[in-house]
Amino acid sequence: MTSFIIKAHEKRARNTEWASNDDCVFCRILNNEKSSSVVYEDEQVIAFLDILPLRRGHTLVIPKVHIPRLSDLPPEYASALGMAVSKVAKALTQALDNTGLNVVCNQDYAQAVPHVHYHIIPAPLLNTWNITDPDPNAERKQQESKEPGSDTKKMHQMEFEARMGEMDVEDAEELAKLIRAKL
Template sequence: MTSFIINAHANRSVAPTWKNKPEADSCPFCLIYQHEVTGFVVYENDLVIAILDILPLRPGHTLVIPKVHCARVSELSPEYSRALGEAVTKVSLGLTKALENTALNVVCNQEYAQAVHHVHYHIIPAPQFDVPVSNVKGKGKSPVTKQDMHYAEFEARTVLEDEEGEEMRRRIVAKM
């Protein structure tokens, strides 16, 4: 992921609703895989869950999360590490087929720029520079450079709506 995007998330404050609770009890990812909170699930097995990001950088932005509360990828057990790797590959394949775009960024932050302190991999479709400019959310003119495109996409992020999320989830699942 481009460093300015990561830097924008460094030292981001924790949501007030997550404070003053034991970490796993307030972790949004734990709540999702325990099915206490809903998410757009694109893949799930006994060890991992993959959901669409609710504030996607690009359509299809997916998170792959182990079903154990662990803040650091460096402390994850080999069993969960294997399961994450397999899920990242499976979800990536479904995502590339669903979007007809094989270019992806796969990122896992540890502490730095990690807004949710639970291991998770981001699978983010790369921008498609041959797509008409009108398809870039919030922008009316063509970016001059790839960096301009990255900035424009980052600034144009919006919350994933239910209908949009369900349609994207359905498309990805159909391709896995």
């Protein structure tokens, strides 16, 4: 029914806003101006380890064009992202022997880099007593974020503070190799 509408857009010219953006850290990675630990890549998508991971294996999957909002993503890139997220998620669960994942894509709200990207974040591992959490103050910080006067900057700061710290290059490459072996 809607295939004629989709066909009409297949060969359309790329929007000028979709061009590479010099201020975008992801575009700089795509242009090889910044290094990354790539775990997956095809013609339309690239996936790499987050440099400030929430947990070991935190991976980002992005389109190879600069599109700030998911709602502006053309169907061919949405499809490629969906397939890549699924492939990387499977490899990540096998590499880490942990089937628990969070898959998140923000638009404007909580989107620190204005370039469409999916986060694939391994869930904390359960042990016999509790859930392993890198931040013992996470519950207090979450409550504070709900207090009146909270703003986006504060939320980003709290999210940043909860991260594990910058990933070591050698550890990142070892982990990326392990994940690539599962693709």
